[in-house]
Amino acid sequence: MIDVIDFKQSVIDVQLTPGLPSYMQALWYDGTGDWKTAYDLIDQLTDQRSAHIHAYLHRKEGDIWNADYWYKRAGKTKSQVSLAEEWEMLVKEYCR
Known part of the structure; x- marks a missing residue:
């Protein structure tokens, strides 16, 4: 898993880290301002x-x-x- 600092830097650099789970990819896209792609990634998933x-x-x-x-x-x-x-809290919670 990616750590918080690296994740946030990847958002700033607009360089998606390969291999991130879909829920982290959704946070990443939202962090870059692409709400639609974030939503499309998460829409059909049902885990917590x-x-x-x-x-x-x-x-x-x-x-x-x-x-x-x-x-x-x-x-x-x-x-x-x-x-x-809330975005920051989600990143911190799920970047473990």
Whole structure:
């Protein structure tokens, strides 16, 4: 797995690290500003990590009802921090 510093640098450099799981690729694309590709990567996945990122992406989109559904599927409570802070928290949580 990639560490947080390397992951964030890959976003800055716009150089996707090969072999990242789909949920990390979704965070990467979102970090580069490509919400649609991020969403397309995560949309059909049902594991808890993917559901958590799916929730964040719906929150970012402004679809709060759908975000709430996916937070529940992920076993998480809806984030109350800014979207940028939530992205950072997701990266830190899943870059292990």
